[in-house]
Amino acid sequence: MFWSDCWRRLKVAFAHVPLRRKASVYPVFLYRDTGQGDIEQGIRLANGHFVFDGRSYRLPARTTWAEPWPADVKRWVYSFVWLRDLQALGSNEARLTARTLIASWIAHTPHDPIAQEAPVLGQRLASWLGHYEFCLLTAKDVLQKQVMEVIRRDGRVLAALLPLPPHGWRGLLALRGLLAAFMAVPDQEGFFLRYQRYFPHELERLIGADGVVADRSPEAQFQAVQELSSMIAMFNALQLPVPPLMSTTLARICPVLRAFCHGDGCLAVFNGATERTEDDLARVLERAERYKVIASSVSMGGFIRLTLGQSLLFVDAAPPPSLGHDRDAHAGTLSFEFSHHCHRLLVNCGASLGGAWKQAMRESAAHNVLVADDLSSSDFGRDGHVSRRPSQVECQHRSNDEAHWLDLSHNGYYPSLGATWSRQLYLGQNGEDLRGCDIIEGERDVRFIVRFHVHPDVRVVQEECDIILHAGEEIWRFCQAGGMLSVGDDVYLGRGHPEPSRQIVIASRGGRDVQTDDKPHKRQQKVSWMLERVPA
Known part of the structure; x- marks a missing residue:
């Protein structure tokens, strides 16, 4: 590992050495980026600022890109993926803004390791070429030649960075950037040869x-x-x-x-x-x-997808993904989402691109799960990767023409609490009857909460013993046994911004002693719940 890292750094250093070969003025091949741009973001960019994850930032000054932005903001800005937003706006002002920022980047490239991360570098090259016709084709030859010199140099850097460690889907960004560099300068056949060599490997592990x-x-x-x-x-x-x-x-x-x-x-x-x-x-x-x-297939990569009538039940029945693929992973093992027809009823809370919201959305409490002692079933390190995850996750599925049964469990709470959580789910009555039973077993009683996050489009009314959900013209009833039922405020980020919503909460009560095979006594706490559609 040490020597391979040294060799990679040496190759990258050589890639930065200027070539004596005269650079072309124009790309040989062009393609048009087909990603969907945001016109409102394009307007903001043309006016000198942008919004990332709900916060507003100023664009970099023309003489420096060394802004004290969070790392996630830097990755977005340095990738130039926002050229899509300017092209979606399509005005001459948008075109000149894009051109000016590319020229500024070439003149004042930041000495920031994030700018040289393979996915960021690859997306930048692909963005420049994919929007070349929009913002660079009518630029002066001097700027176009500078762009071509950077594409040639950064293409060599990308080629030197291969093979990549696991980056999840973002590894494809690096390969697309290398392919873009080859399109611009096809005389650099090494770019295409490296692409051909490592593309199959990337797909195989992804x-x-x-x-x-x-x-x-x-x-x-x-x-x-x-x-x-x-x-x-x-x-x-x-x-x-x-x-x-x-x-x-x-x-x-x-x-x-x-x-x-x-x-x-x-x-x-x-x-x-x-x-x-x-x-x-x-x-x-x-x-x-x-x-x-x-x-x-009912089972997809650790997810369970059950359909009955017009209902859909998704269950995350596996631990978070492995290292390298876990940058966006959540502690949502055994969480579920439930919808009927076009109405989402019970949902996880969503995701955020960065900052405190991103971390909050990754915790177990932002999912439809049992949360024991305010802990999460998985932990995250300072680098954003999963540092601890359940080592045992089990799932068994049974079904007939009229119903589905799921038996699930994980040991994510065992290291800290000595407890395991099991969940049983039932979906029947043509998809209009969803039932569950959540059980914690351990050496002692554990304080826990079972959370059910309600989609913000659903109106929640608490009655004496039940909770009524109004989804369009549909009415659903939620009830439980074994815990203490309440409704609380919530937040939903599933549509890209925080929205107020409501959550159903079942708080734990004391358990009972149970006899087990491996130990003489364990404490067991159990809550049962049901969500059923009320006939019109």
Whole structure:
């Protein structure tokens, strides 16, 4: 490991050595980035500022990019992915803003390691080339030549960084950037050879046999589809045959992306995902797939997807993803989401791009789970990766034509509390009867709360013993036994910004002694609950 890191650093250092070869003035091949831009963000950028994760920031001064931004903001700014927003605006002012910022970057490139991270570097190169026609094609030859010199140099840096350690779906950004560099300067055949060599390896570790991205996130699934379909567009622009592996992989991952959608056509909210919009999903899938197919398997990469009638039940039945794929992972093991027709009823709280909200949304309390002693079932290190996760997660599924049964458990609370949590779920009555039983077993009673986060579009009314949910014209009733029932304030970030919502809470009571095979006595605490549709 030490020597491979040294060799990689040496290759990167050589890649920065200027070449004597005269740089081209224009790219040989161009392609058009098809990512969806935000016109409102484009207006802000043209006016000298931007919004990231709900906070407003000033654009860098023309003489420096060394701004004291948080790391997640830097990755976004340094990647130039926001060129999509300026192109969506499409005005001459937007064009000149993009051109000015690219020229400023070339003149004052920050000496920041984040700027040289392979996914950031790759996305920057792909963004420059993908928006070249919009903002650079009519620029002066001097600037275009400078851009080409940077593309050639940074392409060499990207090639030197391969093979990459695991970056999750973001590893595809680095490879797309290398392909963009080859499009601009196809005489650098080494760029394409490195791409061809490492692309299959990246797909092999990223995409499971069932078509689920290793990040175990609907958002990562969306991004992987978008990246691969963009690469196909680049091969078409190069007038080269699309690698069969690329096409067959897209055919495997698109049905899974469809399967990650609720009845409203938007994404389930797990492991860093937000809902996105139905138009987002339709646009990406229309470009990427030949046939509209939904993955038929009940189990998808550790997720369980159950359908009955017009109801959908998603369950996260696995630990967080492995190191390298866990940058956006949440402590949501055994959490679930439930929807009926186009109405989301019970949801996880969503995700944030950075800051305190991001950390809060990763904790177990932001999911439909049992939270023991205010702890999370997984912990996160200062580097953002998962530092502790459940070592045992079990799931058994049974079904017939009329119902589904799930038996789930994990030991994520055992190291700190000596307790294990098991959850039983039942879905029946044509999808209009969802029941659960949550059990904690340990050496002593544990204080816990079972949380049920209600989607903000649903109105919640607490009655004497029950809680009534109004979803459109539908009425649902929630009741429980074994705990103390209440309704509290909540927040939902599943649509990209904080929204006030409500949550149903069941607080624990004292347990009872139970006889077990391995030890003479254990304490068991149990709560049961039911969500049923009230007939009209």
